[in-house]
Amino acid sequence: MYPNSRVWSALKPVLPALGLLLACPPPVARAADEGPLxxxxxxxxxxxxxxxxxCATGNRVLRFDIVENRVVATIPMTDPPLGLALAADGLQIFVTCAAPESKVCLVDVAKNQVTGSLPAGHTAMAPVASPDGKTLYVCNRFNDEVSFLDLGTKKERRRVKVQREPVAAALTADGRFLLVANHLPNSPADADNVAAVVSVLDTAEGKVVKELRLPNGSGSLQDLRVSPDGKFAVVTHILSRFHLPTTQLDRGWMNTNAKTIIDLARMEIVNTVLLDNVDSGAANPWGVAWSADSATVVVAHAGTHDLSVVDFAAVLTRLAKLPAKIEDSKVADYNAASRIQTDVPNDLAFLVSIRQRLKLPAGDRGPRAVAIIGTKAYVANYFSDTLAVVDWAAPYPEWVSIPLAPKPVMSLARQGEFYFNDAGICFQGWQSCASCHPGEARVDGLNWDLLNDGIGNPKNTKSMLLAHRTPPAMSMGVRDTGEMAVRAGLRHILFTVQPDEVAGSIDEYLRSLKPVPSPILSDSALKKAAARGKQVFVRAACATCHPPESLFTDQRPYDVGTRGKFDKAADLFHTPTLVELWRTAPYLHDGSALTLRDVFAAHNPDDRHGKTSNLSPEELDDLCAYMLSL
Ligand code: HEC
Ligand code: HEC
Structure with missing residues (x-):
């Protein structure tokens, strides 16, 4: 029906002669034989x-006309576009195209054309334009930094360090503070309190002035949006009950799904409200949007494929009624689920009657972004390449689903990626594999007490990268292969029995994962340190157990002096791969080392884990730089 991309690129050289064609770009979204959008x-x-x-994997931005209900323009991008922002004057959009050295493309809204670009850091996303039109803020996810880009000079003005993997950001109405959602916690995992923070940056001073710590167990932050009236921000995240053994899922025993409300005048957290129902989880909350009157908040649940439409005004009223402490003189209100403010983050009934859950049609899977126009929510569905639209204010809201391209034919790996992110295959929809293995099946930075190696000995979540190539699986090697770990995960963590096709496709997806180049490699000083560190690695005899030629692991069990307080005297741990260490903190089987330096400075008694006591601080720095470069 449409010219495919090959025809299009063949046409390109003669396009100047075909000025008319350029002025009227073809509405092609994807040819049927291309990959997903x-x-x-x-x-x-x-x-x-x-x-x-x-469109993240389609390397393009589509323009969708909401009156004609169709895609009217396609703007090709060279790298995966992960974020969009509208300029203050509405004449341009900013598109963050993610790569180790990302670009922000400037798109002319009238012409649907890229007119220029700005440099950004590693895996840029979540652009935010300042109201005065002078600055663009961009999260460089894998540098743990936010770039301040000068829209006049088209240069970077400064970079500000935040905690870990910034993935979402929003400005206060006056442009004074930028709130940045850090995707993951940044602490040792054997601590009692482990939670991600929202960093508050003063944009004039260019520094972090406050950190808003979410409740214990908070992580996988995905989106953060400020209300149009400028009073509140909402951030979506998972609230993990990582202190409990993973014996069941009922009532949110393992992972609950939440939004935290921030009061912007006080710059304080108001409270954290669970989005689950008592008998059905609302897994993997992702995109957030506000109605223009700030009275409604909509959250997309990427794992359960539905939308929460929350009466925000009613939430505030309900929260305002709760005292900080139980007052003895008062008779308890048994109709209220929470009695005091601190009950709310554990209250699976808090939103009863003030929230609608709208299930997406069966053809719409993986909602990750929402936009609101009037009382209509537009939902971008990652796995089905569709846009779904619903008028939530209608008496019986009905979905309209619009394909953005011919129905995608999913490869086996893509199907596996879908199931890995799908809480539809989990008992009561509480979580997906990605709830603990977020960000393309990596880590959540938490310790979990899985039952496969006994009870009472929590382990740090492992990355899936190379899991199938470095058997046995799990830090104590209790699963012979990655394949067995996948099947055990379905049965014992999602509490489900699925046809083997599901596990088989997950295997294929996990095998297809590729390491992301380390952010260290784009820093010339650190790159040099890493080259020196390689020599230290050899001298300290690390390669006996972590041979570089076989993915840095001999796949054997040892006692390298790292047993912690919950481990048994005979416990041995399998040598892990060192590939992509830069992304998988904290370290060791129990996540007790926040940094690689800690692995050796604090957890290497009697040089049992490589000869490191004789290294100078500089040599140790170089060694760490090397490991972080892998
Ligand atoms: C509640 C959190 C949680 C959920 C949900 C979860 N995992 Fe894990 N996973 C872990 C932890 C913790 C480990 C490391 C355990 C250890 O080292 O003993 C792990 C380890 C693994 C490993 C072994 C990796 C290696 O290299 O040794 C595989 C494979 C795996 N998980 C697959 C899955 C799959 C597939 C799902 C979904 C069906 C899933 N996990 C869901 C927490 C979770
Ligand atoms: C005798 C075998 C052996 C030697 C030698 C060895 N390692 Fe290890 N390494 C292990 C084992 C086993 C673990 C897992 C320990 C645990 O989880 O508690 C490990 C874990 C690590 C980790 C943590 C990885 C993670 O993902 O948590 C790093 C980093 C590491 N080793 C680097 C090194 C360096 C650098 C050297 C040399 C100074 C070295 N190792 C020498 C066996 C060894």
């Missing part, structure tokens, strides 16, 4: 007539 971010134009849709 994976829509992942949305932004509406000022007039509310169009939506731009960033």
């Amino acid at each position: 994976s829509p992942t971010a949305l932004v509406a134009t000022k007039d509310g007539r169009s939506l731009f849709i960033a």
Whole structure:
């Protein structure tokens, strides 16, 4: 029906002669034989007539006309576009194209064309334009930094360090503070309190002035949005009950799914509200959007494929009624689920009657972004390449589902990626594999007490990268292969029995994962340190157990002096791979070492874990740089 991309690129050289064609770009979204689009971010134009849709794996931005209900333009990008923002004057959109050295493409809204670009860091996302039109803020996810880009000079003005993997950001109405959601916690995992923070940056001073710590167990932050009236921000995240043994799922025993409300005048957390129902989880909360009157908040649940439409005004009223402490003189209100403010983050009934859960049609899977125009929510569905629309204010809200491209034919690996992110295969929809293995099946930074190696000995979540190539699986090697670990995960963590096709496709997905180049490699000083560190690695005899030629693991069990307080005297741990260490903190089987330096400075008694006591501080730094470069 449409010219495919090969025809299009063949046409390109003669395009100057075909000025007319350029002025009227073809509405091609994807030819049937291409890979998936994976829509992942949305932004509406000022007039509310169009939506731009960033397609992460389709390397393009689509323009969707909401009156004609169709894609009217396709803007190709060279790298995966992960984020979109509208300029203050509404004339441009900013598209963050993610790569180890990312670019922000400037797109002219009238012409649907890229007109220039700005440099950004590693895996740029979540662009935010300042109201004065002078600055663009961009999260460089894998540098743990936010770039301040000067829109006048088209240069970077400064970078500000935040905690870990910034993935979402929003400005206060006056442009004074930028709130940044850190995807993961940044602490040792054997601590009692482990939680991600929202960093608050003063944009004039260019530094972090406050950190808002979410409740214990908070992580996998995905989106953060400020209300149009400028009073509140909402951030979506998972609230993990990592202190409990993973014996069951009922009532959110392992993972619950939440939004935290921030009061922007006080710059304080108001409270954390669970989005689950008592008998059905609302897994993997992702995109957030506000209605124009700030009275409604909509959250997309990427794992359970539904939408929460929350009466925000009613939430505030309900929260305001709760005292900080139980007052003895008062008779308890047994109709209220929470009695005091601190009950709320554990209250699976808090939203009863003030929230609608709207299930997406069966053809719409993996909602990750929401935009609101009027009382309509537009939802970008990552796995089905569709846009779903619903008018939540209608008496019986009905979905309209619009394909953005011919129905994708999923490869086996893509199907596996879908199941890995799908809480539809979990008992009561509480979690997906990605709830503990977020960010393309990596780590959540938490310790979990899985039962496969006994009870009472929590282990740090492992990355899936190379899991199938470095058997046995699990730090104590209790599963012979990655394949067995996948099947055990379905049965004992998601509490489900699935046809083997499901596990088989997950295997294929996990085998297809590729290491992301380390952020260290784009820093010339650190790159040099890493080269020196390679020699230290050899001298300290690390390669006997971590041979570089076989993925840095001999796959054998040892006692390298790292047993912690919950381990048994005979416990041995399997040598892990060192590939992508830069991304998988904290370290060791119990996550007791926050940094690689800690692995050796604090957890290597009598040089049982490589000869490191004789290394100078500089040599140790070099060794760490090397490991972080892998
Ligand atoms: C509640 C959190 C949680 C959930 C949900 C979860 N995992 Fe894990 N997973 C872990 C932890 C913790 C470990 C490391 C355990 C250890 O080292 O003993 C792990 C380890 C693994 C490993 C072994 C990796 C290696 O290299 O040794 C595989 C494979 C795995 N998980 C697959 C899955 C799959 C597939 C799912 C979904 C069916 C899943 N996990 C869901 C927490 C979780
Ligand atoms: C005798 C075998 C052996 C030697 C030698 C050895 N390692 Fe290890 N390494 C292990 C084992 C086993 C673990 C897992 C320990 C645990 O989880 O508690 C490990 C874990 C690690 C980790 C943590 C990885 C993670 O993902 O948590 C790092 C980093 C590491 N080793 C680096 C080194 C370096 C650098 C050297 C040389 C100074 C070295 N190792 C020498 C066996 C060894």
